[in-house]
Amino acid sequence: MSADSPQVFIVGKIAGATNFNHSSLYVKYFFRAGDHWKKISGQEEGETFQSSSQNSKFIPLEHPIDLNYVTKSVRGWPKLLVEVWEVDDHGRNSLGGYGLTSLPIEPGEYQFDIPCWRPEASFFDKLIGAYPELVHRDLLFSGESRFGFKVESTGNIHIELAIITKDFHLHGVQISNRNYLNQ
DSSP, X not given: OOTTSOEEEEEEEXXXXXXXXXXXXXXXXXXXXXXXXXXXXXXXXXXXXOEEOSSSSOEEEEEEEEXXXXXXXXXXXXXXXXXXXXXXXXXXXXXXXXEEEEXXXXXXXXXXXXXXXXXOOOHHHHHHXXXXXXXXXGGGTSSSSOTTOOEEEEEEEEXXXXXXXXXXXXXXXXXXXXXXXXX
């Protein structure tokens, strides 16, 4: 891709979590973009530190995100998958939930929640605190094959991001009506 190819910068953080069963958790995250997208810098996958909160339902995570993509197409705009892992009082990890969102296309600053869910556990699994996990999480990125699951809602992951676009106008693409620098 050339030096004047359109670019997208994603800067922000995984701010925290609310409404999960345990007060201690960590999050694995995965950014995915289409075939015509190439990562220039940053981490597309990672894991937050384990964090706890005794005084409130909000669990701070404060994990930074800083990604830069170059693209040939608006098609395949990045998506973010989160996988939440709860830690009980005995140090055991169990699936807290999965959540998926498409990132905003228009440049700007955003605060939003990713609602999470997990496959429904059997009565026996719930007694011992175990929840089924997906063997292939990539099926979450496709619209097919994920229907028919029995699921339960869990908590929310709070995201704060800035989306910055560059050089789309050089290719005849207007992302926004706003006047952003080098849009």
